[in-house]
Amino acid sequence: MSEVLVVVEHVDGAVKKPTYELLTIARRLGEPSAVFFGSADKGAEAAEKLGQHGADKVYVVDDAEIKGYLVAPKAEALQQLVDKTSPAAVLFVSGYEGKEIAARLAIKIGAGLITDAVDVEEGAVTTQSVFAGSYTVKAKVNHGVPLITVKPNSAPVEEVGAAGTVEAFTATISDSAKKAQIVASQPRKASGRPELAEAAIVVSGGRGTGGDFAPIEGLADALGAAVGASRAAVDSGWMPHSFQVGQTGKVVSPQLYVANGISGAIQHRAGMQTSKTIVAVNKDEEAPIFELVDFGVVGDLHKVLPAATDAIEARKG
């Protein structure tokens, strides 16, 4: 069986959940090998976790010289790794970075690219959900090594193996790849809540909150959920853009999505319609969001949410 390269998403060595999901998918396609950009120390640390989740091999690419630059050097390194390993596929997390590395790599190696897969079957046949969820599309790559970016929450996290074997990989990076500089990088403050893109449950608020997100945060904490916001709430300055769910914010696909005071404009739906279960609370019974829901409450979120939060807390004891 051929190797399947999985590009690891991590913060200072801490591997993020969507990478483990990619490893689950990679096992369907071949022998998973993780590609870790970072220091040798952090790579060795991460290799243990990556191995437990199915990576037979972990290529550690020292990023000391390239971490100050955007995307292009990583694409070059991957090109060299693809040349060396002739993988059956390369998998990326669907985010800004994953998509753009994949895009550059596709041109470099002459390979087809599929973005935002929500499932990948044997033979690298992908499933995508398009046009705000109104179509389900099956696609495949017919030329070169399939490059696929996969949305978070598209596969379960499975613990299967022992630590992966670490293999240092030295890439040669051209000067022309080192031109877009990361001048500054400010990691977002940890909220203590799960991260929006990868959370199993998301509780969101929109215009209907009137700017008061306390009920949203209360319910989110009772459910162990991430907090999201609609574009209207972000444009009103109530929440930072990093909380925005929708076409131009985060595209989420959780087990449970609770939309509160959100009308359900198409831009918002494009960001959450692949959620497995959808619940809405809205005063306006005509709100289009109710067309999507598994369960809806027509009522004032400022009353319904605190009462539900109390009830949930009581049940949890």
Next chain:
Amino acid sequence: MSSSRIIWIGPPACVLPTECIRRGPPGHTTMNIVVCVKYVPDATADRRFESDNTVDRVGVDGLLSELDEYAVEQALQIKEKADGDVTVTALCVGPEKAVDAVRKALQMGADQGVHVTDEAIAGSDYIATSLVLAKAIEKIGIPDLVMCGMASTDASGSVVPAMLAERLDLPQVTFAAVVETQGDQVRVKRDGDIATEVIGGTMPLVLSVTDQTGEARYPSFKGIMAAKKKPLETYSLSDIGVDPAQVGLSVAWSSVEDATARPPRTAGEIVKDEDGSGASALTEFLVSKKFI
């Protein structure tokens, strides 16, 4: 149109033609911006696939992708702030009707338009689309800035800007929430995947912008009238030196095998909140689904 533009030819030391075009004479700044605009099916209309599994781009009303309007807007703002001649060219690849996207950009204030249209292009994937765009940009002349929206509103891939950067061997500064330029320097602020970042580069480069950069202007009546007189060129594939066999559905490196309209969601249960009944019903639902 390229012939009507004043192109300063650099000193003898300047070997690469693209370098010559971009530098301009000392003491006088000229700047060229190409904004890529996509013609997409209206998201509020009934978007659909055709029997060959390509997006129906003819039978459904189309328009300039909303997310590309932000790129046009930022290009116009750069032009307005610059103390020199800035030419903004709107470039679109698409069927005959796609010229509407170019027209909209001209109405907003772009100086000239280029529409690449050829039957062979239909069904092209990201790879072929980026090839056609890149070749068209080379024909126009490598500008100081190639600008794009953060994604299209139909495919939502967000990959064409990076592909253009790769094909044109330019740096990419992408997903900008705030754009600043100073001379040939570009700095943007953006909400990255895991951090808030500042990305910088030197022109020429590819710049993509998000809706966070600020609302796009509506065409004024004056703008609409003026647009009718602006240069708008149509290129075929042979005009830009692309072999039709390199593009289109039959050679796409990825293909849609099947596109199924999702059955309408079975209507969920909707309750009205009366005296706290909503909260308990909601709690019961979450318990029944094992979320609690």
